[in-house]
Structures are given as structure tokens and as C-alpha cells.
Amino acid sequence: MKWFTAWRRRPWAGYAVVLAALAIIGVAYAGVSSGADRAQASDTKASAQDVAKGKELFNQQCSSCHGANAQGTRNAPSLIGVGAASVDFQVSTGRMPAANYTGAQIPRKKRTLNDEQTRQLAAYIASLGGGPPVPSGDQVDPANGDSALGGKLFRANCAQCHNFAGSGGALTGGKYAPPLDKATPTQIYEAMLTGPQAMPVFNDTTVTPAQKRAIIAYVTQTRTEPNPGGSGLGRIGPVAEGLAGWLFGIGLMVVAAMWLTARKPSKKTRND
Amino acid sequence: MTDNNENSDAPLDEEGRVPKRVIGTPPPVGTQELLPRKEPGEGSSGYVLDEKKARSAERVAAAFFTLTFLAGIAFIVFYAVWPGHVGNIHRAARSNYTLGTALTLVFVGLAVGMTIWVRHLVTTKEIVQERHAISSTPEDRETFNKYFQEGTQESGLIQRRLLRRTLLLAAAPLGLLPLVLLRDLGPLPEKKLRHTAWKNGTRLVVDGTGQPLKAADFNSPGGIITVVPEGAENDLDEIATAAVLLLNLPVDKLKIKKGRENWNVGGIVAYSKICTHVGCPAALYEQTTHHILCPCHQSTFDALNSAKVIFGPAARPLPQLPISVDSEGYLIATSDFKEPVGPSFWERGRPKA
Numbered sequence: 001m002k003w004f005t006a007w008r009r010r011p012w013a014g015y016a017v018v019l020a021a022l023a024i025i026g027v028a029y030a031g032v033s034s035g036a037d038r039a040q041a042s043d044t045k046a047s048a049q050d051v052a053k054g055k056e057l058f059n060q061q062c063s064s065c066h067g068a069n070a071q072g073t074r075n076a077p078s079l080i081g082v083g084a085a086s087v088d089f090q091v092s093t094g095r096m097p098a099a100n101y102t103g104a105q106i107p108r109k110k111r112t113l114n115d116e117q118t119r120q121l122a123a124y125i126a127s128l129g130g131g132p133p134v135p136s137g138d139q140v141d142p143a144n145g146d147s148a149l150g151g152k153l154f155r156a157n158c159a160q161c162h163n164f165a166g167s168g169g170a171l172t173g174g175k176y177a178p179p180l181d182k183a184t185p186t187q188i189y190e191a192m193l194t195g196p197q198a199m200p201v202f203n204d205t206t207v208t209p210a211q212k213r214a215i216i217a218y219v220t221q222t223r224t225e226p227n228p229g230g231s232g233l234g235r236i237g238p239v240a241e242g243l244a245g246w247l248f249g250i251g252l253m254v255v256a257a258m259w260l261t262a263r264k265p266s267k268k269t270r271n272d
Numbered sequence: 273m274t275d276n277n278e279n280s281d282a283p284l285d286e287e288g289r290v291p292k293r294v295i296g297t298p299p300p301v302g303t304q305e306l307l308p309r310k311e312p313g314e315g316s317s318g319y320v321l322d323e324k325k326a327r328s329a330e331r332v333a334a335a336f337f338t339l340t341f342l343a344g345i346a347f348i349v350f351y352a353v354w355p356g357h358v359g360n361i362h363r364a365a366r367s368n369y370t371l372g373t374a375l376t377l378v379f380v381g382l383a384v385g386m387t388i389w390v391r392h393l394v395t396t397k398e399i400v401q402e403r404h405a406i407s408s409t410p411e412d413r414e415t416f417n418k419y420f421q422e423g424t425q426e427s428g429l430i431q432r433r434l435l436r437r438t439l440l441l442a443a444a445p446l447g448l449l450p451l452v453l454l455r456d457l458g459p460l461p462e463k464k465l466r467h468t469a470w471k472n473g474t475r476l477v478v479d480g481t482g483q484p485l486k487a488a489d490f491n492s493p494g495g496i497i498t499v500v501p502e503g504a505e506n507d508l509d510e511i512a513t514a515a516v517l518l519l520n521l522p523v524d525k526l527k528i529k530k531g532r533e534n535w536n537v538g539g540i541v542a543y544s545k546i547c548t549h550v551g552c553p554a555a556l557y558e559q560t561t562h563h564i565l566c567p568c569h570q571s572t573f574d575a576l577n578s579a580k581v582i583f584g585p586a587a588r589p590l591p592q593l594p595i596s597v598d599s600e601g602y603l604i605a606t607s608d609f610k611e612p613v614g615p616s617f618w619e620r621g622r623p624k625a
Contacts, residue, residue, distance in 0.1 A: 152480035198558035200496040205489030
């Protein structure tokens with residue numbers, strides 16, 4: 001430990017420790033935020049051919065967990081009656097096929113099935129027992145939505161979990177409400193309609209399709225809002241701002257104070 | 273310690289100086305010192321500047337002062353050219369950036385320049401300033417004691433026991449008077465904390481749109497929506513206490529408390545949205561576990577079991593609003609909440625306050 005004691009006594013050791021701590025925190029923060037893919041669903045008429053191809057895909061990709069006839073097993077729920085909207089949401093966000101994921105909840109990831117395959121799979125599941133269809137392009141067009149109304153509804157019913165700017169948040173037992181920055185308008189609509197995982201359901205008779213479109217308009221417009229105060233810090237509110245202020249602001253002030261009060265290195269008194 | 277205040281009684285070291293000691297650090301006993309002790313400046317001649325280094329330090333400090341000058345000019349220019357109060361929010365953002373950056377440079381330049389000046393160009397000699405005991409001189413203390421003793425003797429406070437005791441008695445209620453006055457500091461909250469805008473027959477309307485809700489429309493399992501009393505949907509003071517989280521729960525899993533058999537409509541239940549801990553909106557409902565989480569302090573309520581607290585600091589379950597349907601099929605409240613909503617307050621448990 002002698003080398004450490006010697007190192008510790010160097011004049012720059014204090015600065016090095018503070019700066020290293022700041023750097024570690026910065027890297028850790030950068031590691032938390034990660035990127036993912038983007039997906040867009042299409043909606044066209046389901047033909048018998050699509051259903052047949054979808055069944056084939058289902059047998060290959062899904063049946064090991066959801067059962068040979070989508071009736072559900074111990075590991076996965078029944079898919080009868082969940083509808084095309086649910087399939088499109090789960091597959092286009094890459095959540096399904098989940099491939100033996102063992103966390104608190106299944107995360108958004110790079111999708112493995114393309115638009116065509118997703119449509120076929122959705123057609124097959126819809127043929128088993130109906131359920132909500134994939135919304136049309138007009139139903140989810142943010143340009144036609146009333147974002148002021150959407151903001152009201154979002155703050156009353158969505159913001160508690162997804163944050164006022166759609167940045168997501170923590171739930172119980174390791175579950176979380178995902179950030180909405182990568183969700184497409186179609187996926188937002190489908191999520192409200194079907195309630196994936198822990199999310200509650202907002203059916204069309206409670207929150208009408210026009211109101212859903214308003215919420216989509218609010219969510220998508222919020223992404224493009226400028227941050228007049230500088231960095232948005234993930235828009236997760238005063239916690240991030242306080243953390244940045246305390247760690248970085250006060251860290252820099254500590255370094256400055258150390259520099260101000262440091263003894264002037266003088267060679268003149270070295271003769272003792 | 274002596275009472276000698278003419279000279280400090282701290283032990284002098286061999287060089288005749290009082291050892292310096294920073295408050296909060298252990299005293300320098302023997303060789304156990306935190307920092308190697310530096311000698312003060314050579315004798316009383318002060319620190320001699322290396323003229324070459326001083327010249328370069330002067331130049332650096334001057335450069336920072338020039339930066340301050342330029343940034344000050346830039347601030348005025350930015351303010352004149354890009355005023356933030358005209359145009360849209362983007363212009364305001366740009367104005368904030370430019371003005372903030374310029375002002376930062378003004379102060380940083382000034383501070384850094386002055387620090388370099390002080391650290392590299394000021395020649396000060398270190399001096400030792402002796403500290404003296406704070407206590408008064410023994411003569412002063414002696415005199416004060418004498419006068420005090422004489423005064424008490426002359427006043428008769430010692431001999432006149434009755435007088436002394438009645439004086440103490442007279443003073444006692446005086447200390448209690450402010451406590452009594454505390455009662456009248458501001459109006460009492462009356463019954464506002466006990467009642468909300470809900471009453472028998474009030475329709476549940478969706479917060480944000482004001483549309484009434486039919487039980488048949490709110491029919492998806494795992495559904496939630498925030499509702500407020502009809503007629504008060506735009507009154508923020510009323511909504512602050514009357515906001516309700518409406519849930520569609522699986523009726524077969526619902527554990528209905530005795531006396532609450534008629535409070536739900538086929539699995540549709542209504543709980544106060546205001547956490548019983550400190551009043552945050554508790555509405556993070558997970559349809560997989562049927563838990564309602566409050567984001568502020570992680571109080572968790574079991575929606576299936578009368579919103580019983582299963583985790584966190586909340587003291588009571590979320591109050592449940594008794595609901596039913598009217599003749600047109602719309603969801604209505606059948607009464608107000610049966611208990612005060614929100615956090616505890618002093619008189620909460622008092623039956624008829």
C-alpha cells in the first residue's frame with residue numbers, strides 16, 4: 001500500500017479522484033440510455049393465403065410457448081381473441097418472439113419478423129377468434145389529432161407511468177413503463193387498445209378513436225418540443241436535474257475550491 | 273487553563289510560534305500530523321517573485337480580463353440583435369443560450385483572472401496572529417459576583433419566601449399564553465377535508481373530456497380511466513379531492529369487503545386517486561398484478577382487496593367510492609366517500625368534528 005499512500009499525497013491526487021468520480025458517473029449514465037430500432041406496421045386485407053402462411057410462421061416461431069393451437073401454455077397466455085392489433089404491436093416492437101427471456105418484463109428489441117410476416121401472423125391470430133384489428137393509417141395520423149385534448153387525456157391517464165413527456169418510468173418488482181420515443185403512432189394506438197403486459201386497457205368506448213389520435217398527436221409533438229432551458233436531461237423531471245446539479249455542479253465547485261485554496265507550490269522552502 | 277488573558281497560554285513550540293490548527297482536525301501531537309508542516313515565508317522578507325514567471329502569469333490574467341471585456345460587449349450585442357421577447361420559443365431559446373453563455377464568460381473570466389492574480393502575483397508574507405482567551409478578567413468577575421450577591425441580599429428575595437414563590441407563580445401562566453393563542457392562527461379547515469363533490473346520483477365523467485361513462489362502454493378487463501364528478505369537471509379545487517381512478521377488475525378475483533357488496537358494478541370499482549400517505553396521485557395500475565403504485569414513495573395498494581396497503585408508507589387503504597348505474601346505464605356515485613380522502617390530519621379520527 002506504500003505506492004498508494006505516496007500517490008495519494010501527490011498534489012494532483014485530489015483533483016484526479018474528483019474528476020474520475022465525475023467521469024464514472026457520466027459513463028454510467030450514458031450506458032443506461034441505449035438505442036433500438038424503428039418499425040412501421042402496414043394494414044392490408046387478410047387473405048386465406050396470408051392465414052396459411054401465418055399459421056406456418058406461428059408453428060415455427062410461437063407455438064413452443066403459446067401452444068400448437070395458440071391456446072396458451074404454462075409459459076405464455078392464450079392468443080385466441082387477442083386480435084391483429086396485439087400481434088402487430090408485440091411483433092413490430094420486437095417484443096415477440098420473446099425467445100426465453102427471463103426478466104421482469106419483455107423489453108423492446110430489434111424485430112426479427114418483417115412487415116409481411118407480421119401481417120401474416122396477425123391474419124392467422126385474427127382468424128382464430130377475432131379481436132381488435134390493426135388501426136388504419138388515418139386513425140393514427142398525428143396531423144389530424146387535437147394535441148391539446150390529447151395532452152389533457154395523457155396527463156390524466158398515461159403520465160403517471162409514462163412520464164409527462166413520455167420518457168417512461170419504474171413500476172413495481174423491476175417492471176417499468178417504457179419510454180415512448182420510439183413507438184410509432186400505430187404502436188401507440190395498439191398499446192392503448194390491447195394493454196400489453198402490465199399496461200391497462202383503454203378500449204374504444206372509453207377513450208374514443210378520435211381521442212386516441214389526439215393522444216398520439218400529443219406524444220409525437222412532445223418529442224419535437226425544444227428544450228429552452230438547455231439540455232433536457234431525458235425529460236424525467238426534477239430528479240435528473242437535481243442529480244446533475246449535485247454531482248456535476250457541486251463536483252466542479254469542489255475542484256475549483258481545491259484549486260483556490262491549494263498551497264502555492266514553492267521551491268524556495270525546499271532547503272530544509 | 274489559567275485566567276491570565278494578557279498572554280495566550282497555549283504551549284509555544286521551540287520556534288516560539290503557536291501551532292496552527294484547522295478546526296475539526298486532531299491537534300498536532302508529536303509527529304502525527306496530517307500534512308507536513310511548511311515553514312512560513314523566509315523571516316519577514318515575504319515571498320520573492322520570479323519575475324519571468326510573474327510576467328507570464330500577468331499575461332494570462334490579462335487575457336482573462338480581456339475575455340471578460342469581450343464577453344460583456346458580446347452580451348450587449350446579443351441582447352440588441354436577438355432579443356428573446358419577440359418571435360417564437362425558438363428565438364427565446366437562442367436568446368437564452370447566447371446571453372447565458374456571454375454572461376458565464378464574463379464572470380468566469382473575471383474570477384479566473386483574479387485567482388491567477390492572487391495566486392501568482394500577490395507577494396504576502398505569512399504572519400502569526402495570536403488568539404486570546406475570551407473570558408473576562410478575574411477582577412471583573414469578582415466585582416460582578418460581589419454586586420450580584422449584594423443586590424440579592426438587599427432586594428430581600430432570599431429571605432421573603434412568600435414573595436419569591438408568588439412571583440414564580442405569577443410568571444408561570446405567562447409562558448402558556450402563546451400556546452393558547454396558537455389555536456386561533458388562521459381559520460380551521462371546517463369540513464372541507466371530510467367531504468368531496470361526490471353525492472348520490474353524481475355521474476362519473478372522464479377527466480379531460482367531461483363525457484359521462486356507461487358501464488357497458490367501460491367493459492374491457494384491465495381497463496382504467498380517471499373520472500371526476502359531473503358538474504365539477506372544470507373546478508380544480510374540487511377535482512383536487514374528488515379525482516377517482518376507475519378500474520375494470522376481474523369480478524371472480526375481487527375480494528369484496530363486508531358492507532361493500534353494492535359498491536362495484538360487475539367488477540368496475542372506483543378508488544380515490546389521492547394517496548393516503550401525502551396525497552400524490554396514486555394511479556400506476558398494473559393489470560398483471562392488479563397493484564396500484566404511488567410514484568412518490570412507492571406505496572402499493574392491492575386493487576382486488578379494497579386497495580389494501582401491501583407496501584410502502586401509506587397508513588390506510590385508498591378510500592373506495594360506492595358506484596352504481598342510473599336508468600340510462602351511466603355510472604353514478606351512490607354517495608360521497610365514506611371516509612376522508614387523502615393524507616392524515618389531526619382531527620381525522622374524531623367522529624363528529
